Amino acid sequence: MDTASLDDLFGRLGTPRRMRSLAGYNLFAPQLAAELDPVCARSAQRLGAPVSLISIILDSAQYIIGSTGLEGWINQVQGMPAEWSVCTHTVLAGAPYCVADATTDVRHERNPLIGMTGLRSYAGVPLQGDDGEYLGAHCVLDTAARTFGENDLEVLRDGAAEAMRVLRERS
Amino acid sequence: MSGVDQAAVPYGLHQPTLADAQQAVHRVHGPDGSAVWADLLASCRLSGRETDGPALARLIEAMIVADPVTQLCGQALRIRVATHEHLSAAYTITRS
Numbered sequence: 001m002d003t004a005s006l007d008d009l010f011g012r013l014g015t016p017r018r019m020r021s022l023a024g025y026n027l028f029a030p031q032l033a034a035e036l037d038p039v040c041a042r043s044a045q046r047l048g049a050p051v052s053l054i055s056i057i058l059d060s061a062q063y064i065i066g067s068t069g070l071e072g073w074i075n076q077v078q079g080m081p082a083e084w085s086v087c088t089h090t091v092l093a094g095a096p097y098c099v100a101d102a103t104t105d106v107r108h109e110r111n112p113l114i115g116m117t118g119l120r121s122y123a124g125v126p127l128q129g130d131d132g133e134y135l136g137a138h139c140v141l142d143t144a145a146r147t148f149g150e151n152d153l154e155v156l157r158d159g160a161a162e163a164m165r166v167l168r169e170r171s
Numbered sequence: 172m173s174g175v176d177q178a179a180v181p182y183g184l185h186q187p188t189l190a191d192a193q194q195a196v197h198r199v200h201g202p203d204g205s206a207v208w209a210d211l212l213a214s215c216r217l218s219g220r221e222t223d224g225p226a227l228a229r230l231i232e233a234m235i236v237a238d239p240v241t242q243l244c245g246q247a248l249r250i251r252v253a254t255h256e257h258l259s260a261a262y263t264i265t266r267s
Contacts, residue, residue: 077254
């Protein structure tokens with residue numbers, strides 16, 4: 001992604017209004033992962049997916065605050081640059097976002113994360129704050145190509161609602 | 172792209188700089204950005220013209236304990252720096 005595109009992306013994600021909305025939650029609470037990891041484990045189990053995440057999309061990076069099945073540098077870093085994150089698309093869309101096969105999807109063919117991680121399919125739903133801002137996403141990821149349906153998205157919506165309940169308790 | 176470029180810019184990811192941090196602080200704070208940036212520099216005794224990694228690390232440390240919006244901005248920078256370090260090191264190891 002070139003510098004102008006990055007500036008545009010970071011500008012859309014990092015508006016003062018959206019950042020103030022994110023700052024209304026205690027996203028660094030020590031027990032947050034302990035409460036959100038089981039939500040991810042439940043979604044992954046119900047959808048038969050190896051990885052599930054609950055993430056906040058900051059102005060220039062994805063910050064993973066709950067997860068299951070995550071390994072390697074992304075797990076150590078607890079995130080990745082926003083321009084590589086598929087969850088960024090979910091937040092910007094403000095609606096469920098699915099990728100059936102990232103290796104043949106023109107929206108993601110230049111995303112280095114695909115080659116780095118073997119990610120092929122994705123389904124995510126946005127986390128929406130009470131003020132209407134889209135804070136992040138709850139998603140599942142798979143190394144196999146697959147098509148997600150409405151029942152799959154309903155599982156993710158359940159998880160997202162639980163994640164927002166936890167976050168509101170910390171606001 | 173050459174091997175040297177790949178280690179410095181793995182997968183097209185540039186090492187974040189103090190200039191990136193300044194731009195981010197202005198972005199997330201809007202009209203208050205200049206004042207927040209000046210306070211941050213003063214708190215970690217930087218001029219803002221530094222180009223080295225340790226200076227950026229000091230700034231991020233200051234951001235992480237600043238106001239809540241700056242904390243989030245600092246967390247995003249921390250993630251970008253750590254990603255760059257991991258991928259740059261991994262490239263160097265696989266090529267050595």
